[in-house]
Amino acid sequence: MFRRLLIANRGEIAIRVARTARAMGIHCIGVYSEADRTALHRTAMDESVEIGGPLPAQSYLNASAILRAATETRADAIHPGYGFLSEKADFAVRCAEAGIVFVGPPPEAIAVTGDKVSARRAMAEAGVPVTEGVDRVLRSVDEAREVAAHLGYPVLFKATAGGGGIGMSRVDGPEDLAESFEAARSVARANFGNPDLFLEKYLRKARHVEVQVLLGDRGAGVGFVERECSVQRRHQKLVEETPSPAIGAAVRKRLREVAVRGLQSLGYRNAGTVEFLFHDGRFTFNEVNARLQVEHPITEMVTGVDLVRQQLRVASGEGIEVSQNEMRWKGHAIECRINAEDPLRNFLPSPGRVVDFRVPAGGQIRVDAGVAAGSIVPAFYDPLIAKLAVAGSSRETMVRRMLQSVDAFEVRGIHTTLPFHRVLMSDRDFIRGNLWTTMVDDLHLVGRIRSRGPWERQIAEIAAAVAASGRLMSGPTIDLLRSKASAWSAAGRRHLLAGGDHAVPPRRRW
Amino acid sequence: MRFRLVVDGDPRRVEVEQGPEGILIRVDGAEYRGKVRRVDDGIAVRLGSKWRRVRFVGRTVITQDATHEIAISEIEDETSDSALPARSRSVRRLPIRAPMPGRVVRVATRLGLEVKRGDTLLVLEAMKMQNEIAAPQDGTVTAVRVVEGDSVIADQIVAVLEGHRPPESRAGARAGTSSS
Numbered sequence: 001m002f003r004r005l006l007i008a009n010r011g012e013i014a015i016r017v018a019r020t021a022r023a024m025g026i027h028c029i030g031v032y033s034e035a036d037r038t039a040l041h042r043t044a045m046d047e048s049v050e051i052g053g054p055l056p057a058q059s060y061l062n063a064s065a066i067l068r069a070a071t072e073t074r075a076d077a078i079h080p081g082y083g084f085l086s087e088k089a090d091f092a093v094r095c096a097e098a099g100i101v102f103v104g105p106p107p108e109a110i111a112v113t114g115d116k117v118s119a120r121r122a123m124a125e126a127g128v129p130v131t132e133g134v135d136r137v138l139r140s141v142d143e144a145r146e147v148a149a150h151l152g153y154p155v156l157f158k159a160t161a162g163g164g165g166i167g168m169s170r171v172d173g174p175e176d177l178a179e180s181f182e183a184a185r186s187v188a189r190a191n192f193g194n195p196d197l198f199l200e201k202y203l204r205k206a207r208h209v210e211v212q213v214l215l216g217d218r219g220a221g222v223g224f225v226e227r228e229c230s231v232q233r234r235h236q237k238l239v240e241e242t243p244s245p246a247i248g249a250a251v252r253k254r255l256r257e258v259a260v261r262g263l264q265s266l267g268y269r270n271a272g273t274v275e276f277l278f279h280d281g282r283f284t285f286n287e288v289n290a291r292l293q294v295e296h297p298i299t300e301m302v303t304g305v306d307l308v309r310q311q312l313r314v315a316s317g318e319g320i321e322v323s324q325n326e327m328r329w330k331g332h333a334i335e336c337r338i339n340a341e342d343p344l345r346n347f348l349p350s351p352g353r354v355v356d357f358r359v360p361a362g363g364q365i366r367v368d369a370g371v372a373a374g375s376i377v378p379a380f381y382d383p384l385i386a387k388l389a390v391a392g393s394s395r396e397t398m399v400r401r402m403l404q405s406v407d408a409f410e411v412r413g414i415h416t417t418l419p420f421h422r423v424l425m426s427d428r429d430f431i432r433g434n435l436w437t438t439m440v441d442d443l444h445l446v447g448r449i450r451s452r453g454p455w456e457r458q459i460a461e462i463a464a465a466v467a468a469s470g471r472l473m474s475g476p477t478i479d480l481l482r483s484k485a486s487a488w489s490a491a492g493r494r495h496l497l498a499g500g501d502h503a504v505p506p507r508r509r510w
Numbered sequence: 511m512r513f514r515l516v517v518d519g520d521p522r523r524v525e526v527e528q529g530p531e532g533i534l535i536r537v538d539g540a541e542y543r544g545k546v547r548r549v550d551d552g553i554a555v556r557l558g559s560k561w562r563r564v565r566f567v568g569r570t571v572i573t574q575d576a577t578h579e580i581a582i583s584e585i586e587d588e589t590s591d592s593a594l595p596a597r598s599r600s601v602r603r604l605p606i607r608a609p610m611p612g613r614v615v616r617v618a619t620r621l622g623l624e625v626k627r628g629d630t631l632l633v634l635e636a637m638k639m640q641n642e643i644a645a646p647q648d649g650t651v652t653a654v655r656v657v658e659g660d661s662v663i664a665d666q667i668v669a670v671l672e673g674h675r676p677p678e679s680r681a682g683a684r685a686g687t688s689s690s
Contacts, residue, residue, distance in 0.1 A: 164638075340637065344540050349610050349636035352664070355519035379612045379636040379661075412520045415538065452540055457557060459517050459524075460535045460542040462571050462580065465553040465564035467511055467526040468533070468546040476513075476583040477569055 001316050002026055002077040002101065006070045007045070009081030010060060011370030012386060013294075014041040017079050020308040022046070029073045031066060033059035035378040040371055049073060054380050060084045063091045067098050077101040077315060079308075083382060086291040087114055087163070103315040105290050109268040113288035116160045117198050123285045126265035128258050131277055131284040133200030141178045147199050148177060154202040157181065159188035159195075165235030166191050170202050205436040206279040208232070208286070209244050211259035212299045214271050214310050216320045219264050223256035224299050225329045230435035231424065233347060238417065238440070239424060240295035241334040242302055245395055245433030246278065255283055263288070270314045271296075271307055277437075294384065297366055298333035301391035332398050333391035336406065339383040342415035343446050351379040355413035360405040364392045367409075377414055385416070395433065399425055412455055419449045514665070516581040517571075523665060584665075603652070606643060606669040608662040612636030617658055619669065623651045631669055634662065649673035 005021050006029040007014045018028045018041075030045030035054035042048045049069040052059035059065065061084055070078055078100055080086035089110040095102040104110070113119045117135055124130045132151060137160060138144045148155045148171065157180055159167030169184040171177050181197065189195040207230045215221035228244035229237040243252065259274035262285070273293050275286040296307045305327075310320050341347040357373045369386035371377060377385055388409060390401045403425040406418055423445050424430050430439075440446070451457060466472065515524045525536040528546075535542045535557075544557035552565035552572075565572040571580050616633040619625060625645045634641045653670035662668060 342538070345538075345609070348641065349612065349639055351611050351636055352521070353519070379610075381637065383637040383639075412518070451542075452537075455520075456522075456537055456540065457542070458573065458576075458578075459515065459520070459522055460537050460544075461555045461557055461562060461573065462517055462564060462578065463515050463522075463524045463526060463537060464533050464535050464542075464544060464546050464555045464557070465566075465571070466513075466515065466580070466582065467528065467535075468548070468553045468555075469566060471566065472511060472513060472582065472585050476585060477581045 001318065002312065004029060004073065004075045004077075005103075005312070006031065006066070006073065006075035006078045006100075007041075007081065008060065008066045008078050008085055009083070010036055010039060010041050010381065012041075012368045012384065013081040013292075013370075015044040015370060016297075016368045017081060017292075017308050018044040020306055021079070021312065024309065024312065026312070029069070029075055031060070031069055033380075035376075035380055038376065040369075040375050047073065054378065056084065056380060060381075063088070063094055067094060067100070070095075070100050071098060075100060077103055077312075079103040079311070080291070082291050082294060083164075087289075089114060101315050103270070103311050105268050105270050105272060109263075109266050109272075110290045112266050113268075113272075113290045114161065114163075116158060116162060116287060117196075119288050120198075120285065122266055123262050123288075126262045128262040128274075128285045129283065131200050131203070131286060134198050137196040137198060138181075141181050144181050144197075144199060145174060145177055148174065151199065151201045154204070156200045156202040157184040157197050158200060159184065159192055160198055161192035161194040161196065162188065163192075165232070167197075168235050203277055203279045205438070206277040207244065207246055207435055208237075208275065208437050209247065209255065209278045209283065210273050210275040210289075211256055212271070212273050212293075212296065212307070213259050213263050213268075214307070214314070214320055215260075215263060215269050216314055217269070217317060219267070219269070221260060221264075221320060222322060222324045222327055223260040224303060224305075224327070226252060226255055227295055227298060228435065229295060230437050231430070231440060232437050233440045235437075237295065237337065238339075239334065239336050239421070240298055241332065241395070241398075242298045243329070243332065244278070245435070251281075251283070258283075271311050294337065294387065295335050297368060297387060297389045298335045298391065301333040301364070301366065301389060302329045302331055303327065331391055331393050332395040333389060334395075334398050334402050335387055335389040336402065336421045337384055337417065338386040338388055338409070338411070338421075339417045340377045340385050340414050341383050341417055343417055343420035344415075344449055344452065346446070347417070348415075349379065349383055350415035351377045351383075352414040353377075354385075354411060356410065357412075358408070358410040359386070360388070360408035362405075364401070365390050365405055385411075388421075396431075399431055410453075410455065415452065419452050420446065422453075423448045512584075512586040513582055514584040516583075518578050521664075602673045604646065604649065604671045604673055605667040606631060606646070606671055608634060608664060608666045608668050609641065609643070610634065610636050611663050612641070612661070614656045614658055614660045614662060614668070615640065617654060617656065619651050619654060621651060621654055625649060625651060625671070631671075632656070643668065645671060647671070647673045 004027045007017050028045045030048035031051045051065040085091040089107040092102040092107040121135045134147050154172045157169040167188040169180045171180045185195040209226045209228050212224040225243045227242040229240040231239035273289040276283040340350045342350050354371050354375045359367045366389040371385045406421045511526045527534040532545045554561045571578045612634040615635045619631045627647045629645045630642045649671040652672045656668045
């Protein structure tokens with residue numbers, strides 16, 4: 001096993017990877033940008049190295065700076081987490097050249113899966129059913145028009161180099177095609193440095209299901225029970241669960257076999273996920289995510305397998321600890337993504353300082369957080385600040401437990417997606433397991449959010465009182481006399497006024 | 511009235527309109543309606559079904575079950591804005607504010623430009639997402655206070671528009687295309 005692991009990421013995933021690695025006795029080296037000097041993930045490491053400026057390109061995406069840090073700290077392996085350098089084939093190559101193990105698939109496999117058209121082709125060759133579409137780059141509007149007419153509208157433009165839901169554009173009829181083609185190309189060029197597009201048939205009311213796969217040294221490996229991630233906005237996942245409420249034992253087995261076979265045919269190794277669209281009882285290949293995914297905890301919770309541990313074992317040549325025959329899963333797990341975004345303002349980013357952070361606790365509740373009270377959420381990076389997951393006997397009880405857990409989760413100082421999750425967990429379709437990828441928009445779930453919770457209600461009360469008291473006439477308060485001690489004494493006073501340690505918390509109803 | 515209210519370190523943009531029917535409070539855009547009245551030692555506020563008492567002691571607010579530290583800044587009175595001297599009554603000076611902290615990735619307007627409602631003035635990026643800041647009404651751009659690459663904080667004035675009609679809505683951000 002490795003002795004020294006550099007974790008080339010930040011936030012919750014860096015902390016999550018370090019947790020397993022340190023439990024395995026591995027010395028963890030963190031990296032951080034100028035904007036992350038006080039970031040929580042630094043405290044989860046044995047040591048950490050500053051690698052550059054606040055922009056991702058200067059730090060977390062800066063392969064040279066990360067390799068330099070790894071060499072200087074004598075790391076023998078690099079875990080890339082998700083995002084950033086996790087799916088950059090040339091980074092994996094450079095790691096190998098520097099004599100450092102990249103904890104992930106081989107560069108050739110990353111290259112094939114990173115190009116959506118080549119991934120589709122490879123999967124089709126391996127006998128995986130693929131979503132109807134074209135397996136070539138569209139060179140012109142006319143070519144796109146011809147293909148779209150053949151597929152039948154609506155169609156979906158996708159960037160061949162795309163990812164993270166970016167670069168997709170739905171077209172409902174031929175009149176919108178030319179405009180969408182140009183718009184999607186410019187988005188793809190701006191984001192991925194590559195404007196190439198292809199087309200797929202757009203499936204209405206489809207579900208998003210995916211299979212976590214783990215392949216060992218010689219390509220033997222396991223597929224896990226599927227996850228469903230249909231609750232999305234802007235093609236980005238908000239809630240994931242496992243198993244899918246729509247899939248029965250027969251389809252589950254087929255899905256798993258197809259996913260494992262598909263990745264094996266690519267010469268894939270280590271952890272990866274094969275995503276499918278599930279529509280009319282049929283599943284078709286969508287894309288491969290050649291990395292550990294955000295939503296991996298729910299799979300861990302229902303199977304008891306630590307995926308990071310398995311990743312590290314595969315990368316160090318020790319092999320997977322579980323076989324397909326021994327693989328068992330039990331119950332149901334749900335995960336909500338807590339993003340620094342304001343669902344009341346169309347998920348507007350909400351970076352800033354977290355002034356209070358209280359997480360739910362209890363059996364079968366897992367919180368992977370990247371921030372704590374006092375943390376700054378910089379505007380430079382992904383909005384995901386924490387993942388809240390629950391697991392237990394049945395879906396029905398887990399939806400209820402999630403609702404309770406969301407109510408007990410409090411973040412002050414920035415806006416989060418928690419109010420959205422509260423609405424979702426009370427939605428009739430969601431409770432019944434009737435999910436589809438555009439349900440957030442179709443059901444106007446955001447429009448049902450009435451408030452951001454009791455804390456903001458209290459702020460509104462105070463604001464009303466401030467205005468009514470004539471307090472505003474005397475002008476702004478001046479913050480000259482604020483000392484460190486005042487925050488403590490205020491906290492102490494609040495604590496005492498709330499009844500001290502033995503207080504019964506007021507019941508929440510909203 | 512618009513002001514910035516910080517409660518226990520949590521900064522919020524507040525708008526309060528008091529009418530005969532009651533009080534309307536917007537906290538970062540979320541609306542609350544209620545009633546207020548003066549009581550002996552403070553203010554009673556009703557947002558839901560219950561009246562709750564709020565008292566002020568210096569910078570400390572005492573509500574029924576907790577105390578909070580508050581700070582107030584950037585108080586703006588909407589009525590005083592339109593009564594600015596040396597300006598014709600039909601002209602309205604409208605500051606365009608950043609809806610969120612972020613980085614200016616594109617300035618799509620320039621000084622003196624006539625813009626139509628909905629025209630993109632600039633593009634802000636935060637958390638891998640680009641947000642277009644659009645003109646809230648027709649008008650002339652009388653100031654552009656940022657350049658590409660600038661970092662801005664929430665509510666920072668990024669441009670000023672001089673309009674000829676009352677604004678139909680506040681400067682809003684449209685969630686646009688994302689970027690990585």
